[in-house]
Amino acid sequence: MVVTRKKLVPDVQANEVSYGKGNAKKYIVVHETDNTRTGADADAHARLQYNGNSRNASWHYTVDDKEAVQSFEHAWRCWAAGSTTGNNQGIQVEVCVNSDGNYQKAMLNAAELVAKIMKDEGIPISNVVQHNHFSGKNCPSQMRAGKVSRSQFITMIKNASGNTTQQKPSTDTNRYRVLTGTYATKQAAENVLDVLKHRFGWVAYIEPDEAKWRVKTGTFTGMDAVQAGANKIKTAKLAQVTKIVVNNIKDQDS
The missing domain is CATH 3.40.80.10 (Peptidoglycan recognition protein-like)
Structure with missing residues (x-):
């Protein structure tokens, strides 16, 4: 089924x-x-x-x-x-x-x-x-x-x-994002961004982190959904480290 x-x-x-x-x-x-x-x-x-x-x-x-x-x-x-x-x-x-x-x-x-x-x-x-x-x-x-x-x-x-x-609606209605670990060059981050946007169909952004770069996803509703997203990034070997953060702004990207 x-x-x-x-x-x-x-x-x-x-x-x-x-x-x-x-x-x-x-x-x-x-x-x-x-x-x-x-x-x-x-x-x-x-x-x-x-x-x-x-x-x-x-x-x-x-x-x-x-x-x-x-x-x-x-x-x-x-x-x-x-x-x-x-x-x-x-x-x-x-x-x-x-x-x-x-x-x-x-x-x-x-x-x-x-x-x-x-x-x-x-x-x-x-x-x-x-x-x-x-x-x-x-x-x-x-x-x-x-x-x-x-x-x-x-x-x-x-x-x-x-x-x-x-699928039953999640009881967790909080919105979360996934942050990747940092990349040494902006090009490396852009390569990951391209996969997230064009292969996974996600909203995603690049953020500077001191002299390095990281990628931030759009929002997921519920911990189950965001955890699945973080696992998908790791399975595709796009990042070794991911971090889940609560999104405090009521935006609509996903």
Whole structure:
């Protein structure tokens, strides 16, 4: 049973990267992110959309081996399928292929999510299609290469419970930031900043620290979220030392 949570793109921003609301919800369109870099998980792609995707693209869900994150309600006509019909009538599901994730588990989670969407929206399994169905693009590429074949994925969906677990809101509503240890040069800090902003989809900044430099993230709500962020920085080997600090200003970056 996959854990799902929402990090919905604000409506004003959503209107800039979609055809607006009015999705006919006839299809579920399965994609892969094609982003194999470490840390390019569901949270990273959801944050990328939430913080302002630089590409003219949007999708409803991103799924990895741990969770599914929803960025748009089903009513939105996202830009993902490569055709008018696919965008106006499809619910778009992106599966992560990050090298530090488990692709098989991500596909199982995606199958659980798809089964839930089918149940909620009355979509038949015959209308669960690949991105390729609408545009001819080689997507989802690893599925199409047979790593988990379409027929195997359809079997996963049929065997899925169709239930998901909604992540419970954290009782800790405090906002926190992660500070990295210091870097000897500004360029080294900028290299880390680039990863946090463009691979992880985070808000982040560089700060001077005497003759050195450190990187400060945007805010996370709750200790669990910020601890996961600090662990992600260490796992990606961007910093050996991290520090969690309470954010005393009620700002909105995340």
